[in-house]
Amino acid sequence: MTDLWFYLNRLRGFAGIRLYTQLAAMIAVGLFDGVGIYLLAPLLGLLGFFGGSSGSIPLAAGWLDALRSLNVAAALPVLLGVYVLVMAIQALLQKEQSIRGAQLQQGFIRHLRLRIYEGLMRSNWLFFVRRRRSDFHHVLTSELARVSQATYLLMQLASSLAFTVIQIAFAFWLSAKLTAFVLISGAAIALAMRRRIRRAKAVGNQTSLLSQSYYAGLTDHLGGIKEIKSNRLEAFYLDWFRSLTGRMEANFTAFSRLQAVTECLYRIAAAALIALFVYLSYEVFRVAPGQLMLIVIIFARLWPRFTAVQSNAEQIYSAIPAIRSLRQLERECEAARESADDEGTGIPRAMPVKQGIECSGVFFRYGEDEQSEYALKDINARIPAGKMTAIIGKSGAGKSTLVDILMGLLEPVRGTVLIDGVPLGEDTRNLLRHSVGYVAQDPFLFHASIRENLQAVRPDAREEELWEALRFSASDDFVRRLPEGLDTIVGDRGVRLSGGERQRLVLARAMLRRPSILVLDEATSALDNENEARIQEAIDRLKGTMTIIVIAHRLSTIRNADQVLVLERGEVVREEDQQLAK
Numbered sequence: 001m002t003d004l005w006f007y008l009n010r011l012r013g014f015a016g017i018r019l020y021t022q023l024a025a026m027i028a029v030g031l032f033d034g035v036g037i038y039l040l041a042p043l044l045g046l047l048g049f050f051g052g053s054s055g056s057i058p059l060a061a062g063w064l065d066a067l068r069s070l071n072v073a074a075a076l077p078v079l080l081g082v083y084v085l086v087m088a089i090q091a092l093l094q095k096e097q098s099i100r101g102a103q104l105q106q107g108f109i110r111h112l113r114l115r116i117y118e119g120l121m122r123s124n125w126l127f128f129v130r131r132r133r134s135d136f137h138h139v140l141t142s143e144l145a146r147v148s149q150a151t152y153l154l155m156q157l158a159s160s161l162a163f164t165v166i167q168i169a170f171a172f173w174l175s176a177k178l179t180a181f182v183l184i185s186g187a188a189i190a191l192a193m194r195r196r197i198r199r200a201k202a203v204g205n206q207t208s209l210l211s212q213s214y215y216a217g218l219t220d221h222l223g224g225i226k227e228i229k230s231n232r233l234e235a236f237y238l239d240w241f242r243s244l245t246g247r248m249e250a251n252f253t254a255f256s257r258l259q260a261v262t263e264c265l266y267r268i269a270a271a272a273l274i275a276l277f278v279y280l281s282y283e284v285f286r287v288a289p290g291q292l293m294l295i296v297i298i299f300a301r302l303w304p305r306f307t308a309v310q311s312n313a314e315q316i317y318s319a320i321p322a323i324r325s326l327r328q329l330e331r332e333c334e335a336a337r338e339s340a341d342d343e344g345t346g347i348p349r350a351m352p353v354k355q356g357i358e359c360s361g362v363f364f365r366y367g368e369d370e371q372s373e374y375a376l377k378d379i380n381a382r383i384p385a386g387k388m389t390a391i392i393g394k395s396g397a398g399k400s401t402l403v404d405i406l407m408g409l410l411e412p413v414r415g416t417v418l419i420d421g422v423p424l425g426e427d428t429r430n431l432l433r434h435s436v437g438y439v440a441q442d443p444f445l446f447h448a449s450i451r452e453n454l455q456a457v458r459p460d461a462r463e464e465e466l467w468e469a470l471r472f473s474a475s476d477d478f479v480r481r482l483p484e485g486l487d488t489i490v491g492d493r494g495v496r497l498s499g500g501e502r503q504r505l506v507l508a509r510a511m512l513r514r515p516s517i518l519v520l521d522e523a524t525s526a527l528d529n530e531n532e533a534r535i536q537e538a539i540d541r542l543k544g545t546m547t548i549i550v551i552a553h554r555l556s557t558i559r560n561a562d563q564v565l566v567l568e569r570g571e572v573v574r575e576e577d578q579q580l581a582k
């Protein structure tokens, strides 16, 4: 329930006065609807339905007498005209309320979407390292759709409740005793149905878990489709998919069954109650036939409202787990939020390195608990500014982790990183990243043109600057040969390009940023000797103008380094000054 209240409060905070006008509009629609029904009394009276018994219908008596003083031929069109007018106003109001309701709902969902996306974008790298990406997709798509539906249902529920209250008021006017009887019956049934609402929540929990597995599986399997195809694992994954979608089907059917049974119970109860009601009215309360007729009309309109309230409540309860997922993700993003780095000016500050980066007693581990193993242990090393430092070591030795620490992406668990002798803190860690150009092991290109990919890091870069960066990364020739040149769209994650071509484009992008620290994480591993040699030469020419850190396996890459750090199981086991060694 706290999750629901939290979201109601959030909705109130977002919509402000609009929420209250919306509720007022709902009440007005309900009122007009009630008046419409109430007009039926004089109408029916005019048509002679009540015989001489109109005096027993509260309020109607005065109307009827006034109308009777006119002749029927004149009164009927007046009455019908008023009826049409009232219903038309109600219809117009309802239309306006529906449009505004949809605007409110969509606005609120966009507000939630933006909050979560912004929360993710502002979260630190460790947050992403520790979580499955598919869980974010799941929350931002499937869970958000359920919350959107719940928001719509909440408004519907408010509208149903407003309608119901107004109808009850009208019904009370007509007959307090019989309305009380209907209400007590409704309350008794709602009480008996409480367990069904709890069941709806349990089914909703299951829906969240299943759709989370679905998203995780799809992301994994499609990401690894080449492995699946080349190892003939299709049947295994098909079995998994069949089984999971079977459970999803059962889950959705269970919820539909729950709702259908509830509706069926309400319908049977309605029939039984109407029968009892007519019997009691006639035999016990001796209600006049005209009034009885009206009460039946009111009852017939009131009861579906009870059913709607119950059904809405079941659906809203089934969406509570989705609301909880959203809230949980927001909380986690908040806890992992990085500090802003523009000091409120809107212009991010960079942090150039003049002397060097130093690690002093740096420890790091990925696991959250104290027992988990360190990926880096007591690292003491210095990366001189303007020089090229190579980090080498076996797979899993901690090279990428060390680079992430040096770039300010990860924070040491113990120890300090110093930039020009000044310890890197929470605020300065982000600033350092403005000075970094990074090329990853598995380079990433957006599904856009080469130009857009390059300009993503510097929107104001001129055409010559783009070509200069491409020349640097030895990619100018192949880009020129592409059918659309710079405007060629590179496929999903750049798959339409070869690994080496992607690496070269990402290197061009990194250079375009004019970084003061260039980090290459095995960035030339996919290149042929000729292209690697061209890039090595270009990088060599950069020495003295920027600090270069490379993770490398090939001797050819290390050869030009000024310093080599050798890592083994998270420790620096050797630090060689190449210049001295030469």
Ligand SMILES: Nc1ncnc2c1ncn2[C@@H]1O[C@H](COP(=O)(O)OP(=O)(O)OP(=O)(O)O)[C@@H](O)[C@H]1O
Binding pocket: 129, 130, 366, 367, 375, 393, 394, 395, 396, 397, 398, 399, 400, 401, 402
């Ligand atoms: N996201 C992660 N969660 C948990 N442990 C991790 C994570 N990333 C890396 N590790 C662990 O940290 C250690 C160092 O990994 P790291 O990726 O830094 O090694 P590496 O030297 O760069 O390896 P490679 O050359 O294979 O890329 C390894 O034992 C690895 O299992």
